[in-house]
Amino acid sequence: MKSLLKFITCGSVDDGKSTLIGHMLYDAKLLFADQEKALELDSKLGSRGGEIDYSLLLDGLLAEREQGITIDVAYRYFTTDYRSFIVADTPGHEEYTRNMAVGASFADLAIILVDATKGVITQTKRHARICALMGVKHIVLAVNKMDLIGFNQARFNEIRDDFFQLTKDFSLESIQIIPVSATNGDNITKSSENTPWYDGLALLPYLEQVDVRKDKEQQFFMMPVQRVSRPDHTFRGFQGQIEAGAVAVGDEVIALPSNEKAKVKSILLTDREVQCASIGQPITVQLDREVDVSRGCVLTTADNIEGADLFSAQILWMDDTKLVPGKQYFVKIGTKIIPGTVLSIQHKVDINTGQHIQAEQIVKNELASCEIALSEKIVFDSFERNEALGSFILIDRVTNMTSSCGVILQALHHAHNISWQNTDITREVRASQKGQSPVTLWFTGLSGSGKSTLSNEVEKRLVSLGYHTMLLDGDNVRLGLNKDLGFDEVGRVENIRRIAEVAKLMNDGGLITLTSFISPFEQDRSYAKRVIGDAYIEIYVSTPLQVCEERDVKGLYKRARAEEIQHFTGISSPYEAPRNPHIEIDTSDYSLEDATDYIVKEVLKFLSL
Incomplete structure (x- = not known):
């Protein structure tokens, strides 16, 4: 039975990836007669003046043919006398890096193309690092367009040395560097007379004999x-x-x-x-x-595998929105999908130098190391030991789009050193002593909606009825516990995380906790709900933006409109309205007394022991 080689072609735009594979298939006579005829006919209308355009074999989308670039991943299956192959021709444009990463995730070997006239550029470095991240251990660097530099050996050697310098820390098992001309066919299926100084195999013969077997022999099933x-x-x-x-x-x-x-x-x-x-x-x-x-x-069959709920990882960020610590996603590891939170960003990687750079956020196509916490303990492994249980993706909880792919470095067993300390006096004892059900009344709404005023009146009413309460107001907390936080997305996410944890502790103390925060993001309120549990009561103060802006007690909207305040909710930052709040009220429709009556009436339904 013939062995199977799965490989990927990658590199920058117009480096000749599709042309290279197309020419290989054509010269090796690995096309059906109708495919060959269609290629010759299509080429007459192509961009090469009637000469055969080998890239048309793989660029199947109309947009690809019009622009002369690869957009989607094109898979080709072929076989020679020595081996069977599956090739993924991936896009080179930075905009389609996620598609290139998808191709790399399945490959045993990567063919990275560079334009001999340009050498190793940023996109070459990015693709090489992504291949290494995805566990590709065998790389062929195809130095293409050698015909445009007169098959200059000195230039080839310079590119070769640059690539070796780039990959010196990648832990690769093999690197082969081949001078080629994808258009003319030099060193594609047979050695070229134009490179007498190159004594290695041509590309196809090398692919037929390279050993990419992985040592996966393990003692356990x-x-x-x-x-x-x-x-x-x-x-x-x-x-x-x-x-x-x-x-x-x-x-x-x-x-x-x-x-x-x-x-x-x-x-x-x-x-x-x-x-x-x-x-x-x-x-x-x-x-x-x-x-x-x-x-x-x-x-x-292994008896030494333990579950964990925290791990360190390397990721490729693929979302248009930025990654910030504290944001929640669905994490898919193996066949398990579970909620998780990016706790911290350790560093991001400089694509050109490989240096680690401190970062508070990650943007599209950047590589980074981070720590991710899961909502419960599950079984996983390091990517180095087990690719299936050591690789993962992050899925946006709202759009269901894949935001990132990554590999697990190691489990972080913080629970071995820190564990929840149970006390003899429990939440139930404290609640019984106070004669109430401890809940958190989570007031959310735009600035000026009336939530602070309303929550204050509701607390006064509850206290008059004999309940034990504590009000956490947004401004007050920002002046104390959270005074170290900014108002950008990172600061807002951490602000809500801390408040949720404090509210839970106060509920454990038997108190009815009232919080008054804008809390504009649905995912942050969902996180608070998971932390606080069934005690979480969401109250949406749905006063319209126009009314809030007319009130503008602190003059904040006016300053935000003048761009004096950045990231102001409702103006320069979005507010995601709750979908199913427990209680909703528009304060523009009520007097303060009537609004308080309504809220207290609804809240009392949750307070009976």
Whole structure:
């Protein structure tokens, strides 16, 4: 059986990636007759004056052909006498870096093209670093357009030395540098007479013989569960792809994170029953007893794998919006999707030098190291040990777009040193002593909506009714606990995080807590709700912007309109209105007394023990 090589072509715009692969397929006679005829006909209308435009074999989109660039990832499957291949031709434009990263995630080898007239440029460096991030250990640097510099050996050597300097810290297993002309075919399928000074293999022969086998032999079996198959009451099987080791009927496996043990009763490979299966095979495992397993769990024979809820990672940021610490996402690791928060940005990477730079936020196409906390402990591994359980993506909770891809460096076991200290006097004891249900009344709305005035009146009314309360006002907290925070997105996110934690502690003290903050972002209010739990009562003061601006008690809107205040909610920064608040009120429709009556009446429904 022929071995399979999955590789990617990448590089900057117009470096000749599509032309290179197209010429390779054409010269090696790996095209069907109708494909070859269509290529010759399409080329007559192309940009090369009737000469064959080999890039048309891979640039399938109309926009790609019109602009002469690659936009989407184009996959090609072909085979020679020595090997089978899958190639992903990826875009070179910086705008489509996410597409290039998708291609790199599947590849065993990367062909990085550079224009001999330009040398190693920023986009070359970016793509090389992304390939390294994605675990690509074998690289071919194709120095293209050698015909435009007269096949100058000195220039080739200069580019070669620059690339070796770039990749010296990448932990690559092989680097091959080949001088080529994608248009003319030099060193594509056979050695060129124009480069007598190059004694290596041409590109295709090199790809046919390069050894990219990965040493994945591990002592333990590991399979993330993708689906639970239960066609009837007599069968319950766990389906997934084996990501490490092998498993056989009779083996004892551990179900994580429950740590329950069971023996393998049967193994199905597609519709065939087999006695054993190994890495890379999709199987259905039936166990000899009932265990707690669902999608996202892991079956393994290892007894030293522990769950964790915090890890350090390297990421490629792919979203148009900036990454700031404190923002929440869905984290997909293996077959598990779970809420998570980017706690901190350790540093970002200078694309040109590789130096680590301190950063408070990350923008599109930047590489960075960060720490990510999960909402609960799950099973994962470092990318170095297990690619399937060591790679992840961050998904925007609102748009469901992939915001980032990354690899896990290591678990951070803060829980080994810090744990929640249970006290003899519990929240229930304190609440019973005060005769009330401790809740957090989370007032949110625009500046000038009346939330501070209203929350103050509501607290006075509750105290008069005998309740024990504490009001956290936005301005007051900013003058004390949070005086070190700014008003940009980073500061706003951290401001709300701290308030949520303080409100929870006050609820633990048995108090009814009232908070009055703009809290403009839905994801931040969702975070507060997760921290505070069922005690969270959201009160949306929905007074319209026009009314708030007319009130403008502090003159803030006027200053914001004059651009004297940056990041002002409602003017230069958005307010995301709550979708399903527990209570909603527009203060422009009520007197203060009537508004207070209404809120207190609604709140009392939540306060009975």
